[in-house]
Amino acid sequence: MAIHTSEFVVSHQRAGVRRGSRGGVRAIAPYLYILPAFLPLVVFTYWPLLHTVQLSFYDWNMVSPTWREDFWLACWNTVLYVVGMLVFSIVLPLGLAILLARVTGPLQTVYKVILFSPAVISFAVAAITWLWIFNPIDGVLNRTLLGLGTAGPAWLNNPRWVIPAILIISAWKLLGYNLIIFTAGLAGIPGEYYDAAKVDGASAFQQFWCISWPLLTPTTFFVLVTTVIYAGQQTLIPIQILTQGGPNKASTNLVYLIFQYGFQFFETGLASALATLVFLLFTGVTLLQQRLLQRFVHYEL
Amino acid sequence: MRRDPHTWAHPVLVGACVAMVFPMLWMLVTAWKSPAEIYSSGFRPWPANPTLENFVRVMRDVPMGRFFLNSLVVAAGITLARLLTSILAAYAFARFAFWGREVLFYLFVATMLVPFQVIMIPIFLTITTFDWLNTYQGLIVPHVASGFGVFLLRQHFKTFPLDFTDAARIDGATQWQTLWKVVVPSNATAIWSLAVLFFIDAWNQYLWPLLVATERPMQTLPVGIQIFINPEGGTQWGPLMASATLAIVPSILLYVFAQRHILESAVSSGIRG
Numbered sequence: 221m222a223i224h225t226s227e228f229v230v231s232h233q234r235a236g237v238r239r240g241s242r243g244g245v246r247a248i249a250p251y252l253y254i255l256p257a258f259l260p261l262v263v264f265t266y267w268p269l270l271h272t273v274q275l276s277f278y279d280w281n282m283v284s285p286t287w288r289e290d291f292w293l294a295c296w297n298t299v300l301y302v303v304g305m306l307v308f309s310i311v312l313p314l315g316l317a318i319l320l321a322r323v324t325g326p327l328q329t330v331y332k333v334i335l336f337s338p339a340v341i342s343f344a345v346a347a348i349t350w351l352w353i354f355n356p357i358d359g360v361l362n363r364t365l366l367g368l369g370t371a372g373p374a375w376l377n378n379p380r381w382v383i384p385a386i387l388i389i390s391a392w393k394l395l396g397y398n399l400i401i402f403t404a405g406l407a408g409i410p411g412e413y414y415d416a417a418k419v420d421g422a423s424a425f426q427q428f429w430c431i432s433w434p435l436l437t438p439t440t441f442f443v444l445v446t447t448v449i450y451a452g453q454q455t456l457i458p459i460q461i462l463t464q465g466g467p468n469k470a471s472t473n474l475v476y477l478i479f480q481y482g483f484q485f486f487e488t489g490l491a492s493a494l495a496t497l498v499f500l501l502f503t504g505v506t507l508l509q510q511r512l513l514q515r516f517v518h519y520e521l
Numbered sequence: 522m523r524r525d526p527h528t529w530a531h532p533v534l535v536g537a538c539v540a541m542v543f544p545m546l547w548m549l550v551t552a553w554k555s556p557a558e559i560y561s562s563g564f565r566p567w568p569a570n571p572t573l574e575n576f577v578r579v580m581r582d583v584p585m586g587r588f589f590l591n592s593l594v595v596a597a598g599i600t601l602a603r604l605l606t607s608i609l610a611a612y613a614f615a616r617f618a619f620w621g622r623e624v625l626f627y628l629f630v631a632t633m634l635v636p637f638q639v640i641m642i643p644i645f646l647t648i649t650t651f652d653w654l655n656t657y658q659g660l661i662v663p664h665v666a667s668g669f670g671v672f673l674l675r676q677h678f679k680t681f682p683l684d685f686t687d688a689a690r691i692d693g694a695t696q697w698q699t700l701w702k703v704v705v706p707s708n709a710t711a712i713w714s715l716a717v718l719f720f721i722d723a724w725n726q727y728l729w730p731l732l733v734a735t736e737r738p739m740q741t742l743p744v745g746i747q748i749f750i751n752p753e754g755g756t757q758w759g760p761l762m763a764s765a766t767l768a769i770v771p772s773i774l775l776y777v778f779a780q781r782h783i784l785e786s787a788v789s790s791g792i793r794g
Contacts, residue, residue, distance in 0.1 A: 249696065253613035254625065257606035260666035265632045268643035275643065316537055319530040333780050334538040340776045340783065341545070341769045342725035344743035348765050349548040351750070352758055358560055360547055392541065397787060404788045453636050457727050461747065475638050482642045483732065491642055499639040506634060 269499070275492035287490065290469065290477060298452060298473040300383055305451035308391035309398050310443060314436075316395075317402035318428065332403065336396030343393055347458040350389045351376070376462050379470035386458050386471060387451075394450055398443050405439030406432065438513060445509045449502055474498050545769070552576070552763040559758050575763035585764065587738055588745040591660075592724060592768075595741055598661040599723035604716055607670030612700050614671065615678035616686070626675075632668035637728065645732055655739040660730060664723065670715055673786075677711040678704060714782035721772055721783075742768040 320331055338346065353361050354375040362372035373381045413431050422430065456475045459465060465472035465480060472480075475498060482491030551559060552575050553568040579585055613619075614626050644663050653659030681704060689699045705712065730741045737745070746768055749761035776783060 247619070250613040250617035250619040250622075253609045253617070257610035257629070257666040257671055258625070260606070260662070261629065261632050261668065263647070264644055264663040264666075265635055265640065265668075266628075268640035268647070269635055271643035271646075272640055316534065319533055322530045323534065331534050331538060332784060335534075335541050336784060336787070337545070337773075337776065338541055339787070340721055340772050342727060342743045342772065344725070344727035345746075345765045345768050346544070348746070348750070348761060349544045351756075352551065352762060353544060353547060355758075358758070392544065396541065400784055400788055449636070453638050456638055460728075460731075461750075464752070478638060478642070483645075488642060488646075495639045495642065499635070502636065503634055 272492045272495050272499070275488055276496045278489045290472070291494075293469060294472050294474045294477045297383065297471070298475075301387065301455055301473055302448050302451045304383065304387045305390060305394075305447055306444070308387060309394050309447045309450075310440070312391070313395050313398035313443070314402050314440075317399050317406055318432070320399070320403055321406045332400060335399055338393050339396045343454065343457045344461060346393055347389060347461040350385075350392075350458075351462055354385055376471075377467050379467055382463055382467065382471040386455060386462065389458050389462075390451065390455055393454075394447065398447065401443055401446075402436070402439060405436050409435050441509050441513050445506055448505050452498070452502055474501075548762045548765050551758060552766045554759065556759055575759035576767075578757075578760045579764045579767070582760065583745060583748055583764070584738065585745075585767065588740060588742045589767075591657075591734070591739060591745075592741040592743075592771075594657055595660045595726075595730070596720050596723040598657065599664045600716055600719040602661065602665035603667045603670050603719050604712065606666045607674050607715070608700070608705060608712070610666075610671045611674035611678050612704060614675045615681075616696075616704075626671075629668045629671045633672070641728065641732065648733060654733055655736045657739075659733045660739075660741070663729065664726075667719070670719070673715060674708070674711065677708050681707060710782075714779075714786040717775060717779045717782050718786050721775060724772060 316335065320328060323331065353359050356362055356372070356374040356377060359375075361375070365372040375381050375385045409432060413435075414427055417427050417431060452473070453475050455473060456479055459471055459473070459476045460479065463471045465476050474494060478491050478494045478498065481487045481494065550567055553571040553573075555568075555570060555572050555574060558565075558569055610629065614622065614629075648654060648659045648663065651659070653662070685703055685707065686699050689703045690696075694702065725743065726741070727743045730744045734740045734744060742764075746761065746764040749757045749764065751757075
């Protein structure tokens with residue numbers, strides 16, 4: 221069956237329009253198809269984005285005395301969330317993906333389906349179940365630790381353990397997603413490369429380090445950015461449900477500050493300035509990834 | 522002789538599966554336990570005397586039916602609206618030539634770069650101006666279009682063989698008829714996958730309903746069930762876990778029936794939770 225490219229039809233239509241027999245309706249038709257999607261995106265994405273930047277320059281006069289302190293703490297914590305999340309969400313899913321690649325047949329699908337399952341449930345509901353697991357006295361985690369002879373920390377109520385605890389929840393939620401991305405990446409590497417390496421007597425580690433890892437670079441970059449954005453932005457949900465930034469602001473981060481200053485302290489200007497900063501920061505990360513991808517990536521041998 | 526890697530791949534993977542499922546399983550188990558058993562110091566991985574008590578209390582203490590209805594209306598509304606707007610725009614981008622097509626398409630795709638957390642304050646102000654707080658339109662309308670949906674469907678519509686649409690056009694069908702009678706039915710799988718993705722995403726939404734639905738009768742499930750949490754201590758774990766279990770049943774069911782669609786479309790950039 222012949223598959224034309226759509227460019228064919230495009231030139232076709234362009235000619236039609238130029239001939240202009242029923243040009244009027246024809247010319248505006250595409251815009252009518254686009255309008256129902258375009259209008260909401262303008263009103264609820266582009267206009268709010270401009271409005272956020274605009275609001276950033278207003279209402280700075282009622283800045284609360286703790287603002288500066290809150291801001292730097294939130295910046296530092298955002299770094300902790302992102303770095304911690306990278307450790308959890310690159311190493312674990314990649315390791316599991318490599319193991320999964322060795323499994324064949326229907327079992328592979330079974331593993332994949334189970335490992336991915338936390339990704340389909342609501343993050344808010346997931347946070348609730350973890351609140352119960354992390355409960356210092358009646359929670360299953362500390363009960364088990366007690367049974368093993370050690371007393372666990374108060375997790376979400378302990379300034380030292382609260383970020384690791386939220387990271388565990390977030391990593392649990394994101395693991396399945398990163399895993400199937402890595403699995404797809406590994407599946408895209410031709411088997412002959414490994415066959416050739418085996419003939420040359422390469423060990424499993426050498427095969428990973430010299431074939432899988434370099435050829436996975438585009439996938440790794442993608443997972444990296446997804447994870448950074450997830451750690452920076454989605455953590456707002458567990459923070460709001462589990463700690464409200466506490467104990468004593470220990471678990472706050474930049475996105476949580478937007479929420480807090482915007483909707484609890486009603487400092488719209490300050491919150492918008494934060495939002496603008498967060499937007500520039502994370503868009504910067506995404507664009508940087510695109511750049512690095514073009515420069516360093518081995519797409520093909 | 523080198524050890525077969527299969528021997529340790531399975532134990533590790535099984536262990537990982539247990540770790541991933543455990544939190545959900547523990548929620549389910551707690552939901553069936555009596556308060557006495559929940560707070561007793563013993564540790565049993567299954568309920569000694571399964572009881573419906575927590576579920577009964579959930580139905581009695583909060584308008585669970587109403588939360589369900591709200592979640593359903595909002596999720597279905599968002600899904601249908603997003604599908605419709607995405608199909609129309611994707612068709613135009615895939616099959617029409619018009620001035621500004623490339624620029625407009627980039628504007629659509631670029632919306633994927635704008636996180637909701639960044640723009641939620643102005644959206645909230647807009648919805649307040651419309652006087653849409655605590656309404657279905659306030660919950661649904663900000664989410665009726667999706668740059669991702671347009672992007673994904675355009676890919677599918679572009680690769681769809683032109684022979685079919687040309688044949689329809691020769692038979693006298695208009696562009697509109699060609700879209701709904703030829704292009705949409707032929708891309709049913711892609712559209713269905715997208716619908717599942719949209720529905721799960723909308724069903725799981727937390728942040729926006731938290732801001733807009735401040736009155737109990739308009740709250741959706743993830744927001745409404747938080748009432749059982751008491752930060753000062755005294756959280757009612759039984760009812761909380763029972764309501765959480767009820768809240769994830771639809772997502773899990775959808776996942777069981779459409780897991781192939783979900784896994785495939787997740788790879789082409791889908792749900793991240």
